[in-house]
Amino acid sequence: MTVTQEQHFAFLLHLGDDALVLGQRLGAWCGHGPILEEDIALTNLALDCIGQARTLLTRAGQVEGQGRTEDDLAYLREERAFRNHLLVELPNGDFGDTLMRHLLYSTFAYHRMVHFAGQTFDQPLAEIAARAVKELAYHKAHAADWVIRLGDGTRESHDRVQSSLLRLWPYTGELFLPHPVDAAAAEVGLLPPAPVLQAAWDAEINPVLEAATLTRPADGWMHRGGKDGVHTEHMGYLLAEMQSIARSHPGATW
Amino acid sequence: MVNEDANRVSEDSQETERIERIWQRLESIPDPELPFLNVVELGMVPRVFMESGEPIVEVMPTYTGCPATDVILQDVRNLLAKIEPLGQVRLVLTPPWTTDVLTEATKEKMRAHGIAPPEGGQADRAFLLGKNRQVACPRCRSWETSLVSAFGSTACKAHYRCNACQEPFDHFKCI
Numbered sequence: 278m279t280v281t282q283e284q285h286f287a288f289l290l291h292l293g294d295d296a297l298v299l300g301q302r303l304g305a306w307c308g309h310g311p312i313l314e315e316d317i318a319l320t321n322l323a324l325d326c327i328g329q330a331r332t333l334l335t336r337a338g339q340v341e342g343q344g345r346t347e348d349d350l351a352y353l354r355e356e357r358a359f360r361n362h363l364l365v366e367l368p369n370g371d372f373g374d375t376l377m378r379h380l381l382y383s384t385f386a387y388h389r390m391v392h393f394a395g396q397t398f399d400q401p402l403a404e405i406a407a408r409a410v411k412e413l414a415y416h417k418a419h420a421a422d423w424v425i426r427l428g429d430g431t432r433e434s435h436d437r438v439q440s441s442l443l444r445l446w447p448y449t450g451e452l453f454l455p456h457p458v459d460a461a462a463a464e465v466g467l468l469p470p471a472p473v474l475q476a477a478w479d480a481e482i483n484p485v486l487e488a489a490t491l492t493r494p495a496d497g498w499m500h501r502g503g504k505d506g507v508h509t510e511h512m513g514y515l516l517a518e519m520q521s522i523a524r525s526h527p528g529a530t531w
Numbered sequence: 532m533v534n535e536d537a538n539r540v541s542e543d544s545q546e547t548e549r550i551e552r553i554w555q556r557l558e559s560i561p562d563p564e565l566p567f568l569n570v571v572e573l574g575m576v577p578r579v580f581m582e583s584g585e586p587i588v589e590v591m592p593t594y595t596g597c598p599a600t601d602v603i604l605q606d607v608r609n610l611l612a613k614i615e616p617l618g619q620v621r622l623v624l625t626p627p628w629t630t631d632v633l634t635e636a637t638k639e640k641m642r643a644h645g646i647a648p649p650e651g652g653q654a655d656r657a658f659l660l661g662k663n664r665q666v667a668c669p670r671c672r673s674w675e676t677s678l679v680s681a682f683g684s685t686a687c688k689a690h691y692r693c694n695a696c697q698e699p700f701d702h703f704k705c706i
């Protein structure tokens with residue numbers, strides 16, 4: 278059982294892109310949070326994601342061995358070369374949409390990261406993960422607090438966050454759908470089997486939704502494509518904004 | 532033989548002196564966000580040691596995304612360039628930084644500056660995320676406090692309010 282260098286790189290790129298794209302989305306809340314404390318919280322979450330993206334993309338560049346840095350990978354790739362889950366690139370929507378997305382994603386990311394911290398195939402990844410796990414523990418707890426507060430709040434907040442859940446649900450399938458890169462990673466112990474990851478996710482998401490008096494949607498059609506570079510129509514706009522400075526001033530540094 | 536041993540001893544003591552000097556000077560580098568604490572007190576320099584006759588200074592970031600890390604790294608590099616031009620600064624990630632490394636004296640300094648220090652060990656999940664997380668007000672020492680936001684002015688802090696003296700304060704999170 279082995280994983281090729283190309284598959285290993287693709288796998289790390291996928292992890293780095295998840296963190297980078299979500300960090301870019303959350304960063305857009307800076308100055309727009311509904312209250313000061315949450316404005317600060319959202320930007321702190323963004324900061325963690327971008328910090329994780331930097332270390333993961335740096336690691337991806339090392340494995341690729343072509344001398345590409347975190348900046349090269351973040352700023353100089355086209356949309357089709359990005360490997361993030363579709364869930365993280367979806368527009369922020371309202372505060373409830375953002376926190377619901379964060380609950381669904383960070384609970385998944387937390388359990389994935391716990392596994393990375395314990396595996397021995399990629400030691401630098403294990404070191405990155407040991408730190409990130411503690412950060413993500415705060416992320417999922419914060420998101421769960423807010424989903425419960427909004428879901429079990431007023432009729433207005435309940436209905437709005439229930440509709441957030443309905444809109445986002447078809448994007449959660451991709452987190453657990455089999456993919457060749459994941460399968461190769463699972464073979465060498467980089468990833469837990471998808472059903473194990475999904476069981477851990479379900480075991481946390483279900484009680485939160487219940488406490489929030491929200492109805493878990495039925496699993497139906499699930500969107501996919503992010504891991505193959507086939508993105509939603511929102512991705513191009515996100516990259517245009519994120520990459521504009523680096524592309525306008527090639528090679529610029531602070 | 533005797534002479535060689537004597538040389539060896541004096542080399543060793545020279546190296547110890549150089550290392551000691553680096554440790555002393557590191558204490559002059561503050562954390563940009565907590566300027567009353569230096570990088571040694573925060574446990575961000577796990578080791579200083581000699582490698583092939585030149586010193587290596589290890590720097591360990593606290594939070595992955597903490598913007599202060601770059602500033603601190605640069606400060607340490609500048610310091611080393613001045614006193615040990617051939618020395619090197621090495622970024623290390625393992626074992627991950629934890630608030631467990633903070634000494635009681637460091638925590639007392641935090642209290643004196645209006646920041647409630649982390650309580651208990653990070654291995655204790657109740658302190659990390661539990662519902663019974665208790666934080667004492669750094670001003671009046673009351674335990675009647677409530678969490679305003681889990682994310683405060685920097686990545687490492689949460690925002691609290693004291694219900695006894697009504698003062699808002701920062702709590703250095705336990706990680």
